[in-house]
Amino acid sequence: LVDSPIFAGKYFRKFDLTQDDKVSVTLNVMADQPEDLAATDAQIEAHKNLVKQANLLFGSHHYAHYDFLLALTNKLGGIGLEHHQSSENSGPRGYFTHWDKTFGMRDLLAHEFTHSWNGKYRRPDGLWAPDFNTPQRGTGLWVYEGQTQYWGYILAARAGLMTVPQVKEALAEVAAVYDNRQGRQWRPLIDTTNDPIIAQRSPESWRSWQRSEDYYSEGQLVWLDADTLIRKLSGNTKSLNDFAKAFFGTNNGSVVTSTYNFDEIVKTLNAVQPYDWAKFLHERLYNTSTHAPLDGFTRGGASVVYTEKPSDYIKSYSDLRHVSDFMFSLGLTVSKKGTVSEVLWGSPAWQAGVTRDQDLVAVNGVSYDPDALQDEITTAKNKDAAPIELLLRDGERYHTVSVTYHGGLRYPHLEGNTQLLDTMLAPLGAQKDAAGK
Template sequence: MSLRNFFLYSASFFVGLTGLSVAASTVPGTAYAADAQPQPQPLALPPALPTPKDVPYGGTIALHVDATDLNRHILSMNETVPVPQDIAANGGDFVLLYPMWLPGDHSPTGTIDQLGGLNVRADGKVIPWVRDTVTVSAFHIQVPKGTKELKVAYQLLTPVSSKEGRVVMTDAMVNVQWSAVSLYPAGYFTRQIMVKPQVTFPAGWDYGTALRPDGGKAGDTVSFKPVSFNVLVDSPIFSGKYFRKIDLTQADKVPVTLNVMADKPEDLAATDAQIKAHKELVHQANLLFGSHHYDHYDFLLALTDKLGGIGLEHHQSSENSGPRGYFTQWDKTFAARDLLAHEFTHSWNGKYRRPADLWAANFNTPQRGSGLWVYEGQTQYWGYVLAARSGLMTALQVQQALAEVAAVYDGRQGRLWRPLIDTTNDPVIAQRAAQSWRSWLRSEDYYSEGQLIWLDADTLIRKLSENKKSLNDFAKLFFGTNNGSFITSTYQFDDVVKALNTVQPYDWATFLHQRVYEIRDHAPLDGLTRGGAKLVFNEKPSDYITSYSTLRHVNDFLFSLGFAVSKKGALAEVLWGSPAWQAGITRDQELVAVNGEAYDADDLKETITADKVKNSGPITLLLRDGSRFHSVSIPYHDGLRYPNLEGSQEGLKAILSPLSDKGSAQIQ
């Protein structure tokens, strides 16, 4: 049969079949009855995974990571997992979990999508595995009777570029995060699972980590002392071709090290004065909290434009990234230098003291963030304060940073509908994805608006106590307990209120409830006022805004036209309710021309200034939105506006002044 005849035959067949079907449906007594077919019912979910129990896991897991495949950006793992005695004796279902709920991320950010090549063997034979259809980070393994251990191999296919996610491997550095390269048994608290880790690094590279080697080294493979699985996940590694270790240890002899890796060796050139500022950070933190919750601490700092950016806290270390000019362009990069102070503070606030609903028995139990306005908000506050007290930033630079924070959050339109407490759900809701209208959604405002709340509280304590008390006293009381311990101590709202009342009696429950749980038209700026400062707008950007904009590669027109724009003209943010918003402009459009001339940041600044003086017509912008070009007119005549503070600022200066050893609580 020819192809043409086949199609003709097929068409006539289906026409006939259709006619037959219609005819049959019209025969009396054969009409479809609605109740003849049963309605679908939900299928039962598979059995729940084993509930974590606070009992020791039998045996120690051996985990080896090969971090040498730099060209393909692949980390390869081999794991030896002892089988629990009851399963070994009888055989049965054994579940391995891939960590998903990671401390510090406040959401299920585990990179399960990068896990590949999973292979399980026992006694030389391949053992099939089945992924749980509900908890897709769980792998069921039917272990044969008599099996004492499993050999598990797999890879982490890390992003080869930022288009796929955060880059953790480059030609000069590797960031090994144990949560991404390990599987662990279900049914146990992670503090009860012991692991013996081992890593093979690229030849000749150095490394930094809170883990400690056990003395065993074969070539470029380093073996570390056994630790519990929760300590392992809390102890990432930075390894680099160009690496420097700087000792920051204080008089208490507790080792503190700044581990720096860089894209280029010249970026490691820190001066004595710069090292002194980092040492002073440790000193000032010890004076502030009157304690420490580590027996050693390792700052991990990558100076790079290749490795993905990070700022992540751990109990005895922190992962940080900064610009290549962190040391070599010290006067220009200061807007990035509160990061180490922020993450260091987390050793006390977040790792040691933690909101009760952010603690979990393992890394696959959902967390809740209702206390993030303390966890992150107060840490943001101390990050700025300690940066000033240590000399990582000057007091003036921090005051300028506070002006920027105050202006952004006082003008954030989303506060008209959404209370601050609801933003603590954002890590789960948005998982830090880019948002079209961040100023309306209030994405994670608990950080910096929380910072303003704690400035408010600090200045109020000082006023009520006639400067006899301050938030310094709260820090010692609340975070300084059990010196030397790094066992997490949880708290709830009432515990915060109780500690504040111990420092200075006041209706702190109402104070905090109004600022955290209620919708308020304005940001909590009373702390600035009590500190002797007033938020104003000038036509010239502060040094902080200049530094911040340079590091972010943007030009800031947020408080005039209402947008920030990249060096190449891409709109990075548009403020809800701003003149740009009123004109229908959105982020990710490209600014092509201003008043008929090709876009140039300096020319736009001159245009805005001239339009204020002459009060001429609207500013006309030509924008490209994909393949479409369109022109908008913005009737704006208020000139350039950049936030700053004026007034004596004596209260702020007192807060930002270094603590002295005399009169400060000492570490016992």
């Protein structure tokens, strides 16, 4: 019962993703409306490629059969939940029919599939218990979720679920979010592995100061850092692909959980590429710092820059979350209903006293509208421009704050040489270097 979830829906299609090894993999799609099930052959091919690329990466599988459950619905709450031989996933109604607009969540199936290897088969020893009465410790979540987050994006690109430019835009957004997260100054990444216990899986109010389950996406940046470092040190003959095969690819076909500890991670990394990996990981997990670990970008000659145009990824992701993103300019996001959903600690909005859950009623005396706020931010680029006046509603009380800001709209992008990333995101089997063998 624990590993056999059920999704039910009136409209249903089943797609066979089975590879040459004849081990059954199926994509089971439930939808609100029959037209939402209109998947094209190319779209199903990308899902087949996910299975192919995962098997090439890990060199094994740990399921007798695997069943993706995917609900395309506005009626259910969002879910992405891993099981050993299946996963529960939900997506927007336009998952297939608005393929070019809904890619902002299309690492999801790759993420949950990866968990069959990373999380269900190989599991940090603190997260394994002989029964459901024994408490678990989440110290190893930076591998369980962090590296899964990493492979989720990489496999999405290799399979064609997302394009390479889309994944690079997604990585730029992750880099920007964590580089601007001021909570890192007092709270080391490893401490965020306690968040599922402290916060019941819902971020605290001041996410950028209190931090949240940062081991997911900052963990992803740590693994990007490690992957590029292995590639550099080995002269592009080794990569994190080799780690994945060595660590997760053992005992092909076995569904028995195999536990590990920090030392085994270090030992396996050292077997791939000798280096002081214990120090590397300790610095990134246990130290506080002012900046996110972004060497995974700079090592290949890329850097995160901010421009006035949002990337397609930010547009897709913001639409899926029903928010307007002004995070790196004024320092806030606003829901479609006009409620401030997040305020960046230390940002101009924060300095003016804006807090989460206030309603943004008007901007410079005119009813709030995301496009109009964009225009006002752009107009305020002029150094002589007056502060931007925000009329906020807090329950039954209204008040106005003045935000002094002349920096214009700012959205993250990757600039410079991204050739190394392109190589890493290319499908296995098509790469000629040893890292892709």
